[in-house]
Amino acid sequence: MNGERGANKEALFVSGHRACHGCGLALAVRHILKATGPDVIVVTPTGCLETFSSPYGYSPWRVPWIHHLFENAPAVASGIAAALSAQKRNNVRVVVIGGDGSTFDIGFGALSGMLERGDDVLYICTDNGAYMNTGGQRSGATPTYSSTTTHPVGRKSMGKPQLKKDLPAIVADHGTPYVATASVAYLKDLRKKVEKAMTYHGPRYIQIDTPCPSGWGFSSELALEIGRLGVNCGLVPLFEMENGSLTRVRKIRKKLQVTEYLKAQSRFKHLLQEDGSEYLKELQEIADQNIAKYALITSS
Amino acid sequence: MLEQTMSNVKVVEGSEAVALAVKGCRPEVISAYPISPQTHIVEWLARMMANGEMDTEYVRVESEFSAASVISGSSAAGSRSYTASSSQGLLLMTEVLYCSAGMRLPFVITGVNRALSAPITIQIDHQDTISLRDSGVIQFYVESSQEVYDTHIAAFKIAEDPQILLPVMVCMDGWILTHSYERINFIEQEKIDSFLPPFRPANFLDVNNPKAWGSYSEENVLMEFKYSVQQAMQYGKKRITEIFAELARITGRDHGGLIEAYRTEDAEVILLAMGSVVGTIKEAVDELRSIGKKVGLVKIRCYRPFPHEDIWEAIKAAKVVAVMDANFSMGSEGALGMDLKSKLCGMRDTPLVFDFIAGLGGREINVKTVRRIVEKAEEMLNKGLPLSESYWVDLNPEILP
Structure with a gap:
């Protein structure tokens, strides 16, 4: 490993891990830790991040890191926070970095409990919209009409018919003081949000859109470009909610049609065939509703 | 003191x-x-x-x-x-x-x-x-x-x-x-x-x-x-x-080590059990001893790790061990019975082991129940009958399908 070279010098998540080329998640983690600084304990549930960052005997983590199970990271984090409080290690904070499968689906009960109790944990969901570590199975975070291995496109299927679970809203409704969405396409914005989250005490939630070349079906050098398309078409709204109120959004300067985003990824390619037009219309409506709901475009 | x-x-x-x-x-x-x-x-x-x-x-x-x-x-x-x-x-x-x-x-x-x-x-x-x-x-x-x-x-x-x-x-x-x-x-x-x-x-x-x-x-x-x-x-x-x-x-209170051997010296029949039922078994053992029966008890205090060495020391001179299991592995037998048999298998001159399933779902185990278990174990020993299946104590055949 070239741990001491170049960009790695100050990094708390260094090279040598086994993420795919162009992995949005690996990039997100490095910038999350840049924003938190070194005095954090990171909890990671089972998933891509756990697998590519922890082959036994090697570790890119320069902060204490723990993986326990798939569905209990929020509770493990609560236990660590309780121990830190008991030991009066007040300078150390707890951060969960977990995928959407763990967060939206199997670990949702534990997450809800952690939020309701008000435990001092920053929960970051790196959202790539499916169970990508195992080949791309449908999760509650999978976007509408995306094709996955457990809800594939076929003669009688256009992929996932349901809406993506609106987890930021559900988290905010727990009374969570800080909720934000971010994208690896806007790293400065991402770091700012993590920094702001660190100024709060109690539970905090940040959901980061992390484009996945192998799962979404795009060339690995395009991860940030795909991320930007998602944000600028309105399907990936970036906002902050503080104490229940929407306090800031990232404005869309030049609105793109959803087709610009969808056609760049093979998980949506069926929508661009002849019989896809009504489904495309639905997705455009979802994007337009987001734009209206979060006021993503400044009307002049 | x-x-x-x-x-x-x-x-x-x-x-x-x-x-x-x-x-x-x-x-x-x-x-x-x-x-x-x-x-x-x-x-x-x-x-x-x-x-x-x-x-x-x-x-x-x-x-x-x-x-x-x-x-x-x-x-x-x-x-x-x-x-x-x-x-x-x-x-x-x-x-x-x-x-x-x-x-x-x-x-x-x-x-x-x-x-x-x-x-x-x-x-x-x-x-x-x-x-x-x-x-x-x-x-x-x-x-x-x-x-x-x-x-x-x-x-x-x-x-x-x-x-x-x-x-x-x-x-x-x-x-x-x-x-x-x-x-x-x-x-x-x-x-x-x-x-x-x-x-x-x-x-x-x-x-x-x-x-x-x-x-x-x-x-x-x-x-x-x-x-x-x-x-x-x-x-x-x-x-x-x-x-x-x-x-x-x-x-000043000694509950024993991994096991407690109770009146096992010279015992021909030894009961093996764990949990609160042990108090009842001790009473039954005392009663049976008072009428001249050579009965003892091994109480398991530590189940995992399984203390088979200590158990062996306590049971090796007995003729039969009546294991009382308050659990059952469906399709097989009680866990304690399995544990003990697996450790005795391959050793020479071991006592016979009979597995009794007793007390599931709160079914009462009193001194009489224990005496019946001892009698059943003696009966099978005297007849030389092997007990390959667990014996379910006080099962009511009238309500079985």
């Missing part, structure tokens, strides 16, 4: 005895879920905290799964940690317990024994904790509330031993122990403190010494990880015996 003052003797509910033992051990983090089912233990602890008698972080979670997960996290962060549960709640913890044993995270759980659904019940048997026997969790079973109090204090020291570092479960029968009142001798706080110093593990989640916990393993290391838990179990047999003896010196 140690001197006893009135102040350290009190009649309390079994659950309160556990809570007072836990309080005496000064855990830094407790987490619990109140149902599925639970006992008064976690309510007593909550009351002590509400009254300012305890300074502990108490994480009130939304499931037993999270309760076990919270104390796994707090243990990894270097805090003495505790939870209690029972029945379905213990099953819900199963995945967490396997993982925490594999990650060598020490904590203590009270496993209050109750039967498993279906049919749903609140009655007692050992199916819940027996179902966790392969997890890497050390398991003790107790006969009385005094023993449950003392065993909890030993349990933290055993779990946190640097060469053990495993979860420890103290199993106690629901209702019979948790809800009954017993005269308990409490240990003075200074004595507990000197027996059980604060938990200061060599490794914990530390920003000054960052390490990765719970890494992904492949075929080149997984077997060694698993074997190291077995090594800890093997070492544990010796260390547990030492720690029990050390505590006995402080309290």
